[in-house]
Structures are given as structure tokens and as C-alpha cells.
Amino acid sequence: MNTPHNYEHERALWDQFAESATKDPSTGGPVFRWTQYKDHPADPGPGILGDPATVLEIGYGTGRALAYLAEQGVKCTGVDLSPVAVAHSTQKYGHLGIEFVCAEVLAHLAGRENSFDAVYSIFGAAWFTDPKRLFPLVASSLNPGGVFVFSQPPAIPGAYGPQGMYKGGFAGPAMFTYRYSYPLHQWHEFMENAGFIDVEVREIDAPTPGHIGTLLVRGTRSN
Numbered sequence: 001m002n003t004p005h006n007y008e009h010e011r012a013l014w015d016q017f018a019e020s021a022t023k024d025p026s027t028g029g030p031v032f033r034w035t036q037y038k039d040h041p042a043d044p045g046p047g048i049l050g051d052p053a054t055v056l057e058i059g060y061g062t063g064r065a066l067a068y069l070a071e072q073g074v075k076c077t078g079v080d081l082s083p084v085a086v087a088h089s090t091q092k093y094g095h096l097g098i099e100f101v102c103a104e105v106l107a108h109l110a111g112r113e114n115s116f117d118a119v120y121s122i123f124g125a126a127w128f129t130d131p132k133r134l135f136p137l138v139a140s141s142l143n144p145g146g147v148f149v150f151s152q153p154p155a156i157p158g159a160y161g162p163q164g165m166y167k168g169g170f171a172g173p174a175m176f177t178y179r180y181s182y183p184l185h186q187w188h189e190f191m192e193n194a195g196f197i198d199v200e201v202r203e204i205d206a207p208t209p210g211h212i213g214t215l216l217v218r219g220t221r222s223n
């Protein structure tokens with residue numbers, strides 16, 4: 001399916017999200033977690049990125065994961081669609097030397113000049129971008145042996161492909177985005193088709209049985 005993306009609708013939605021995230025005290029400071037649960041014992045943490053010297057986070061939102069890695073001495077770049085997110089993250093974490101870029105991820109990766117040891121997304125742009133278009137661009141943005149890792153909620157059974165979502169009720173200006181959801185085997189296929197090897201696709205259970213888990217996907221760019 002060719003999704004008629006209009007990034008202005010999406011930017012408006014994410015600007016609102018970024019505005020409310022700054023007012024949410026639970027957003028806190030630097031932290032790196034793949035799941036939606038604080039202090040989740042099954043969260044693999046940043047270690048699954050390997051030991052990267054350079055990283056790119058796609059759809060970084062608050063910038064808190066980049067801030068965590070920058071404090072460990074990693075050279076960090078983030079790209080996000082929302083000018084509001086970029087303004088807030090620059091103000092909060094700019095002193096850590098992180099490069100915060102305001103751009104749509106597909107356009108940014110298509111025009112980028114440098115490459116990275118790791119590219120990752122935490123409920124970020126990998127969730128909101130067509131994997132058939134995104135994954136090959138990510139693969140070509142990685143150094144040989146580099147890794148791509150992303151997390152997001154698992155698909156609702158039977159609801160696969162782009163999932164349109166309105167924000168703010170069903171009246172007023174249209175703010176919407178598309179989320180991409182697939183069964184595990186399909187993520188595996190997208191990763192391999194984009195040239196990734198050692199692909200792992202799994203669901204991390206929530207800390208409470210029966211609660212929503214987390215999809216985690218990881219692959220390596222071959223040498």
C-alpha cells in the first residue's frame with residue numbers, strides 16, 4: 001500500500017506530544033530503556049547496541065536515551081520530525097554535545113553524509129515509518145558490523161500493515177499518523193530483505209502477566 005503521507009499533519013501531532021512531554025514530570029532526565037516499563041528487570045538496556053562509538057536515534061522525542069549515551073562518552077546524533085521536540089531537547093541536553101537534527105527520517109537518511117556504529121529507535125520513527133522504505137536506508141547508514149535495534153508495542157493480533165491514528169478526538173484540525181504493525185515473522189523478513197544478518201525478533205513480556213509486552217528487533221549490517 002502506498003500511504004499518502006503528509007508530514008505536516010504528523011508534525012502537528014508530534015509537536016503537541018513534545019509539548020505535553022515537557023510538562024510531564026515522569027519524563028525525567030537521562031535514561032535508556034527499550035520497554036514502556038520503568039525498572040523492568042527483562043529490559044536488555046543499552047548493552048544490546050554493542051559498544052558503539054557513534055549512534056543515531058531516529059524519532060528521539062525527549063532525547064533522554066541520547067543524553068544517557070552521551071554521558072557514557074558516545075558520540076550521539078538524533079533526528080526527529082518535531083521542531084518542538086528539537087527545541088526542547090537542545091535546550092535540555094545540548095550541553096552534552098549531542099547533534100539534534102529536525103528532519104523526516106527517510107529524507108534525512110537518504111541525504112546523510114556520515115555513518116554510524118548503531119542506529120536505534122525506542123517507540124520512535126521505526127514505529128511510524130514504512131519498514132520497506134526505512135530499513136534499507138538504515139542498513140546503508142550503518143558502518144560494517146553496525147547494529148539496528150528498535151522497540152515498540154507488539155501488533156494487535158490480526159491488525160497488520162499501516163495503522164492510521166487520529167490524535168485529539170474526531171473533531172477539529174486533522175492530526176494523524178501511521179503506525180506500522182506486523183507479526184514477528186514479517187519483521188524478520190523485512191530485516192533480512194534489507195540485508196541485515198543475525199536478525200532477532202522477540203517480544204519482551206511485561207513485568208505484570210497479561211499486560212502489554214514490547215516488540216524488540218535487532219539486526220547487524222554484514223561486513
Ligand SMILES: C[S@@+](CC[C@H](N)C(=O)[O-])C[C@H]1O[C@@H](n2cnc3c(N)ncnc32)[C@H](O)[C@@H]1O
Pocket residue numbers: 010014015018058059060061062063064065079080081082085103104105106122123124125128129
Ligand atoms: C513516541 S515518541 C518517541 C519517544 C522517545 N523514545 C522518548 O523517550 O522520548 C515518537 C517520536 O518519533 C518522531 N517521529 C515520528 N515520525 C517520524 C519521522 N517520520 N521522522 C522523524 N521522526 C519521527 C516524533 O516526532 C516523536 O518525537
